[in-house]
Amino acid sequence: xxxxxxxxxxxxxxxxxxxxxxxxxxxxxxxxxxxxxxxxxxxxxxxxxxxxxxxxxxxxxxxxxxxxxxxxxxxxxxxxxxxxxxxxxxxxxxxxxxxxxxxxxxxxxxxxxxxxxxxxxxxxxxxxxxxxxxxxxxxxxxxxxxxxxxxxxxxxxxxxxxxxxxxxxxxxxxxxxxxxxxxxxxxxxxxxxxxxxxxxxxxxxxxxxxxxxxxxxxxxxxxxxxxxx
Amino acid sequence: xxxxxxxxxxxxxxxxxxxxxxxxxxxxxxxxxxxxxxxxxxxxxxxxxxxxxxxxxxxxxxxxxxxxxxxxxxxxxxxxxxxxxxxxxxxxxxxxxxxxxxxxxxxxxxxxxxxxxxxxxxxxxxxxxxxxxxxxxxxxxxxxxxxxxxxxxxxxxxxxxxxxxxxxxxxxxxxxxxxxxxxxxxxxxxxxxxxxxxxxxxxxxxxxxxxxxxxxxxxxxxxxxxxxxxxxxxxxxxxxxxxxxxxxxxxxxxxxxxxxxxxxxxxxxxxxxxxxxxxxxxxxxxxxxxxxxxxxxxxxxxxxxxxxxxxxxxxxxxxxxxxxxxxxxxxxxxxxxxxxxxxxxxxxxxxxxxxxxxxxxxxxxxxxxxxxxxxxxxxxxxxxxxxxxxxxxxxxxxxxxxxxxxxxxxxxxxxxxxxxxxxxxxxxxxxxxxxxxxxxxxxxxxxxxxxxxxxxxxxxxxxxxxxxxxx
Numbered sequence: 001x002x003x004x005x006x007x008x009x010x011x012x013x014x015x016x017x018x019x020x021x022x023x024x025x026x027x028x029x030x031x032x033x034x035x036x037x038x039x040x041x042x043x044x045x046x047x048x049x050x051x052x053x054x055x056x057x058x059x060x061x062x063x064x065x066x067x068x069x070x071x072x073x074x075x076x077x078x079x080x081x082x083x084x085x086x087x088x089x090x091x092x093x094x095x096x097x098x099x100x101x102x103x104x105x106x107x108x109x110x111x112x113x114x115x116x117x118x119x120x121x122x123x124x125x126x127x128x129x130x131x132x133x134x135x136x137x138x139x140x141x142x143x144x145x146x147x148x149x150x151x152x153x154x155x156x157x158x159x160x161x162x163x164x165x166x167x168x169x170x171x172x173x174x175x176x177x178x179x180x181x182x183x184x185x186x187x188x189x190x191x192x193x194x195x196x197x198x199x200x201x202x203x204x205x206x207x208x209x210x211x212x213x214x215x216x217x218x219x220x221x222x223x224x225x226x227x228x229x
Numbered sequence: 230x231x232x233x234x235x236x237x238x239x240x241x242x243x244x245x246x247x248x249x250x251x252x253x254x255x256x257x258x259x260x261x262x263x264x265x266x267x268x269x270x271x272x273x274x275x276x277x278x279x280x281x282x283x284x285x286x287x288x289x290x291x292x293x294x295x296x297x298x299x300x301x302x303x304x305x306x307x308x309x310x311x312x313x314x315x316x317x318x319x320x321x322x323x324x325x326x327x328x329x330x331x332x333x334x335x336x337x338x339x340x341x342x343x344x345x346x347x348x349x350x351x352x353x354x355x356x357x358x359x360x361x362x363x364x365x366x367x368x369x370x371x372x373x374x375x376x377x378x379x380x381x382x383x384x385x386x387x388x389x390x391x392x393x394x395x396x397x398x399x400x401x402x403x404x405x406x407x408x409x410x411x412x413x414x415x416x417x418x419x420x421x422x423x424x425x426x427x428x429x430x431x432x433x434x435x436x437x438x439x440x441x442x443x444x445x446x447x448x449x450x451x452x453x454x455x456x457x458x459x460x461x462x463x464x465x466x467x468x469x470x471x472x473x474x475x476x477x478x479x480x481x482x483x484x485x486x487x488x489x490x491x492x493x494x495x496x497x498x499x500x501x502x503x504x505x506x507x508x509x510x511x512x513x514x515x516x517x518x519x520x521x522x523x524x525x526x527x528x529x530x531x532x533x534x535x536x537x538x539x540x541x542x543x544x545x546x547x548x549x550x551x552x553x554x555x556x557x558x559x560x561x562x563x564x565x566x567x568x569x570x571x572x573x574x575x576x577x578x579x580x581x582x583x584x585x586x587x588x589x590x591x592x593x594x595x596x597x598x599x600x601x602x603x604x605x606x607x608x609x610x611x612x613x614x615x616x617x618x619x620x621x622x623x624x625x626x627x628x629x630x631x632x633x634x635x636x637x638x639x640x641x642x643x644x645x646x647x648x649x650x651x652x653x654x655x656x657x658x659x660x661x662x663x664x665x666x667x668x669x670x671x672x673x674x675x676x677x678x679x680x681x682x683x684x685x686x687x688x689x690x691x692x693x694x695x696x697x698x699x700x
Contacts, residue, residue, distance in 0.1 A: 146511030216453020
């Protein structure tokens with residue numbers, strides 16, 4: 001709409017009525033704020049060592065109906081995934097993120113039939129790789145990219161996420177810092193989608209009765225790898 | 230939506246007489262609030278975070294033009310496109326233009342209050358584009374052709390029987406069969422909507438926040454419908470009103486820590502999704518184009534005014550859950566997009582006190598809304614502000630105005646007021662001594678219909694105070 005931008009911003013400026021001096025200060029303040037990554041209060045519950053964070057992460061994730069399996073080495077992941085699907089009588093077929101960290105795992109021995117691609121409507125299982133885990137609330141951070149299609153997180157009814165323990169942090173702010181440190185904090189390097197996922201899909205829309213898996217996954221299974229590789 | 234706030238009194242009487250609605254509202258009572266208290270108690274920093282969240286929003290509003298400009302620059306840098314709309318008509322026209330340019334026939338929609346406010350669905354339908362609501366609650370009320378009655382639980386006024394009937398009438402494959410199990414209803418809605426998600430040309434969502442630092446819009450949801458809405462179609466349009474801006478990822482993190490806890494008592498919603506731009510090189514999913522429509526529609530006029538604090542609202546809905554008036558009447562009686570205490574301040578601010586003048590009176594001013602508000606919005610103070618404007622403009626009913634004028638004529642003459650009160654209280658005290666109260670009083674029939682008026686004890690407060698009595 002021609003002129004709408006100037007009209008809206010003009011009205012905002014008119015109402016705020018900053019003096020020229022204030023204007024200079026305001027511009028300096030917000031530039032600092034946007035660059036400074038100023039943290040607010042973080043919950044004391046995240047103030048613990050790595051083992052403590054792992055305990056907190058598992059406790060919080062399970063509290064929102066996720067299941068967590070801890071394996072010692074990356075090599076153990078395929079069997080852990082296959083076992084999970086077998087025990088629940090779920091299909092041994094999955095769409096998997098074409099991610100380098102997943103590629104090096106020995107999937108051939110697991111009897112799983114995998115497709116390295118984004119998810120489709122008919123996929124029963126999606127396997128994704130987490131950018132980070134946030135212990136504060138048992139939350140997973142997934143960052144989209146060519147090796148991490150976001151549809152894997154939402155279309156298949158069973159969502160399996162592989163998380164390296166070294167990518168476990170305390171609070172959300174630490175996860176943002178990881179993203180910036182990886183050079184993915186700004187512009188076209190920023191992931192198109194960052195998904196913070198805390199538990200399974202749910203709704204209380206019919207008589208406030210909590211129901212799982214309304215549009216997104218019914219099951220969320222996290223495989224945490226301890227080897228630090 | 231079509232507004233009917235002028236008919237508030239009529240709507241309220243109807244709601245009180247609606248047994249099904251009353252039944253459904255009883256189920257709502259306390260449920261969300263109990264869960265909120267539990268979530269608050271498990272986070273000792275909750276109140277500190279509320280103060281910080283308030284300060285972040287106050288700072289943002291004081292520099293809103295600069296943060297909106299910064300946000301726009303970042304959206305552009307990440308390959309998205311920003312559009313500006315002064316009012317509802319412009320916002321609708323922008324969305325339609327994008328739909329036409331894409332040759333869109335069907336759009337899926339995530340839950341969005343601003344889309345309700347600008348009445349987007351009927352407009353798209355009138356122009357040959359079919360909008361499909363995908364949040365389960367919104368889908369239910371779309372089938373019922375009703376507006377939402379609660380910010381976060383739009384179909385809270387419907388019970389399972391009513392939902393089953395709506396599905397039976399609208400889902401051809403059911404052949405009129407009523408589903409009696411909530412699980413079955415869910416599976417049915419999942420099946421129907423899954424096809425819609427995969428077929429839609431464009432996905433429209435709202436935005437809980439716009440992050441100036443990164444140019445991301447954020448949606449906070451539990452179902453995953455908002456994500457499928459924005460992930461699968463070729464184009465994603467996010468609608469956001471100007472006050473949704475926040476400075477940085479750290480700032481929005483602080484606010485997120487109080488949002489879900491206040492709304493549903495969850496520590497964090499299932500899905501908090503940050504979106505920036507369209508599909509990148511090498512990506513195999515996600516929309517190719519990303520548009521953000523920034524809507525003013527009356528909000529800029531609230532800046533620097535008595536009602537500016539209302540712009541801190543993050544739409545958690547907990548003031549609705551805490552409000553005794555909302556709890557008795559439900560959301561539809563307010564006759565506008567925003568119901569409950571927050572709506573009774575916001576609606577007059579956006580749509581004018583002339584049309585909305587009943588709403589600020591739909592409150593007992595008990596203050597529970599302010600007590601629970603994560604953004605510490607002084608709702609009762611602003612309700613009183615709108616009540617004053619109502620009186621100034623002569624919008625109050627004539628009996629109320631006449632009564633208040635009479636009272637103020639006496640009250641501004643202290644000696645006369647004391648004498649008359651002494652007579653009145655003395656007479657009422659003697660008359661009521663035997664029963665201790667009055668079952669009905671002239672001019673107060675509406676009040677005494679539901680309770681007794683206790684009889685005064687024979688002496689006025691002022692006399693007792695003068696004698697040195699202190700409670």
